[in-house]
Amino acid sequence: MTTDWASTPFFKHFGLVLEETREGYARLSIRRDVVRLRGARDSINGGLLAALGNAAMHVCLGTMLGEGERVGRTHELSVAYLSSARGDVTSLEARILRKGGRQAVGEIEVRDTADGAINAKLRVTCEIERVTNQDAN
Amino acid sequence: MPVPDLDTWRARWQTPDEQHLGVRPLSVAKGHATFAIDLPYGDERDADPLFTTSALTYVTDVSALSAVMAHLDETEQPNGTASLHLNYIATPTSAVTVEATVFGQNSTEAIIDIAGREADGRVVLRGLVTFSVRQRASGGGA
Numbered sequence: 001m002t003t004d005w006a007s008t009p010f011f012k013h014f015g016l017v018l019e020e021t022r023e024g025y026a027r028l029s030i031r032r033d034v035v036r037l038r039g040a041r042d043s044i045n046g047g048l049l050a051a052l053g054n055a056a057m058h059v060c061l062g063t064m065l066g067e068g069e070r071v072g073r074t075h076e077l078s079v080a081y082l083s084s085a086r087g088d089v090t091s092l093e094a095r096i097l098r099k100g101g102r103q104a105v106g107e108i109e110v111r112d113t114a115d116g117a118i119n120a121k122l123r124v125t126c127e128i129e130r131v132t133n134q135d136a137n
Numbered sequence: 138m139p140v141p142d143l144d145t146w147r148a149r150w151q152t153p154d155e156q157h158l159g160v161r162p163l164s165v166a167k168g169h170a171t172f173a174i175d176l177p178y179g180d181e182r183d184a185d186p187l188f189t190t191s192a193l194t195y196v197t198d199v200s201a202l203s204a205v206m207a208h209l210d211e212t213e214q215p216n217g218t219a220s221l222h223l224n225y226i227a228t229p230t231s232a233v234t235v236e237a238t239v240f241g242q243n244s245t246e247a248i249i250d251i252a253g254r255e256a257d258g259r260v261v262l263r264g265l266v267t268f269s270v271r272q273r274a275s276g277g278g279a
Contacts, residue, residue, distance in 0.1 A: 008185050008187065009181050009182050009184075009188055010185050010187035010188050010191060011187075013154075013157060036152065036154045037152070037154050037155070037195065039198075039217065039218075040215075040216070040217035041217075045195070045198065045199075046198045046217065046218040046221070047194050047195035047197060047198025047199060047218075047221075048191070048194075048195055048198075050194045050198070050221055050223075051187070051190065051191035051195060054187065054190055054191070054194065055187050055191075058186075058187060071186075073186055073190070073225060073228055074186075074190050074225050075224065075225055076222075076223065076224050076225070077194065077221075077222070077223045077225070078220070078221070078222045078223075079218075079220060079221045079222075080219075080220050081217065081219055081221075084217065
């Protein structure tokens with residue numbers, strides 16, 4: 001099941017851009033000038049940054065799903081904030097560490113796109129839902 | 138840093154983006170802040186699981202900030218969120234109240250407990266936030 005992420009309400013509202021996907025990997029970006037929820041030193045707000053990282057995890061997990069599976073809800077999220085996200089463009093790179101039958105764990109790095117300086121590192125655990133034919137209709 | 142005037146504090150957290158997330162500031166007291174997330178949205182946002190999770194995550198951060206700011210004394214100032222750990226226990230089906238409570242502080246950080254509950258008391262979110270704090274520069278500058 002593929003999701004048109006760019007057309008989802010969250011991506012559209014917050015200006016999140018899907019740059020690249022391959023199996024077990026996703027890279028998203030966001031321009032700071034479209035972000036209105038700001039934090040310390042006019043950076044992207046930390047709570048929003050965590051939410052963006054979670055979105056990257058969902059996209060990344062979507063690249064590894066098999067028949068009858070879909071990305072479920074997030075169960076757990078941890079963030080270490082390392083520096084303020086003040087770059088003109090911020091990149092979010094997600095990689096799946098392990099995908100099981102019911103859950104997957106991924107790691108997300110948030111960086112200033114221009115110089116690669118790391119802003120935050122996340123670890124996210126997501127549920128994998130089983131979809132029946134009835135659910136899919 | 139004194140507990141802010143309630144109307145001034147509420148006004149700070151009612152930007153269009155916050156309203157779009159369903160965020161509504163409720164109360165602030167020393168070391169404590171509460172926000173509501175008005176759910177369901179009643180439109181396409183309800184079908185996008187990223188939206189509700191994002192609202193919970195965003196509110197965690199700003200409620201922690203509010204609780205810390207209302208906790209620090211005149212010699213200290215907040216320096217930014219250092220870490221955040223959240224467990225999303227259940228998908229909310231109705232409005233959620235998120236409470237942030239400072240339960241510990243040392244010279245460099247404050248530790249904040251987060252709990253999100255629906256009106257019937259069902260816990261949908263638990264979390265822990267570490268907030269970096271620092272001494273205010275002498276002369277009053279930030």
